[in-house]
Amino acid sequence: xYLSQEALSNLKKYKYQSGEYSFMDxxxxxxxxxxxxxxPLWLAPNLVTFIGLLITIISCLLYLPSDLTLTESFHPFYxxxxxxxxxxxxTLDAIDGKQARRTMSSSPLGQLFDHGCxxxxxVLNVYTPC
Numbered sequence: 006x007y008l009s010q011e012a013l014s015n016l017k018k019y020k021y022q023s024g025e026y027s028f029m030d031x032x033x034x035x036x037x038x039x040x041x042x043x044x045p046l047w048l049a050p051n052l053v054t055f056i057g058l059l060i061t062i063i064s065c066l067l068y069l070p071s072d073l074t075l076t077e078s079f080h081p082f083y084x085x086x087x088x089x090x091x092x093x094x095x096t097l098d099a100i101d102g103k104q105a106r107r108t109m110s111s112s113p114l115g116q117l118f119d120h121g122c123x124x125x126x127x128v129l130n131v132y133t134p135c
Contacts, residue, residue: 009130016113020095021112033099036096037096037099039098041104042099043064044084044104046108049108050101050110050115050119051115053097053100053104054097054101054115054118054119055122056060056092057126058092058094058125058126059096060094061091061094061126064086064090065129065132065133067086067087068083068133071080071083082087091130091133101119
């Protein structure tokens with residue numbers, strides 16, 4: 006066992022507290038609050054997170070068959086798709102927690118999954134414009 010009994014006990018008591026809202030959070034929160042209502046209640050929040058991850062991966066992989074050296078210009082569709090996928094990813098990332106609270110299925114494991122997918126997406130979202 007890697008964690009002591011005290012650590013396991015504290016892990017069960019853990020409650021996530023979000024940080025302060027940025028200017029854009031305040032601007033986009035009304036939009037996100039409306040969008041989350043379009044999700045069916047049976048849709049798992051982790052699935053919302055996973056869909057965002059898949060869209061980011063697809064956006065990143067879109068460039069590879071065209072030019073493996075990444076030295077040539079791409080068709081404008083690629084850039085439009087990348088911008089749209091980034092917007093969709095950040096929207097899904099913002100509403101997955103709202104969906105979890107809406108369906109009362111929030112959990113520490115779901116938060117870990119969300120933050121893990123966010124970490125992967127951050128790397129891919131940096132690679133894509135490069």
